Amino acid sequence: MEVRISGTHFPLETLGPGQRLGIWFQGCALACPGCMSRHTWAPEGGTTEEVSGLLRMWEEALGRGADGGARGGGGPPHQP
Secondary structure (H helix, E strand, C coil): CEEEEEEEEEEECCCCCCCEEEEEECCCCCCCCCCCCHHHCCCCCCEEEEHHHHHHHHHHHHHCCCCEEEEEECCHHHCC
16 A cells, blocks of 8 residues: 655654654645645655555664654545
8 A cells, every 4th residue: 555755754853752753644635724734735745655665664763762653744534
């Protein structure tokens, strides 16, 4: 299964306690006022990634000491 990703970052230390893996999804039609991730709204932006690749990234982050994860960007209803 594929999803659109705006970007990832590890270690992320600003969106929760400890070191986290941050994944920003791409594509959102909600257009919430005050959204801080407007760059993730366009559904054609970002890159296409396999969910299996994101799972490998998560496993690597855990191996490097990740304490958790953070999801941002595109709206959850727009992802498989």
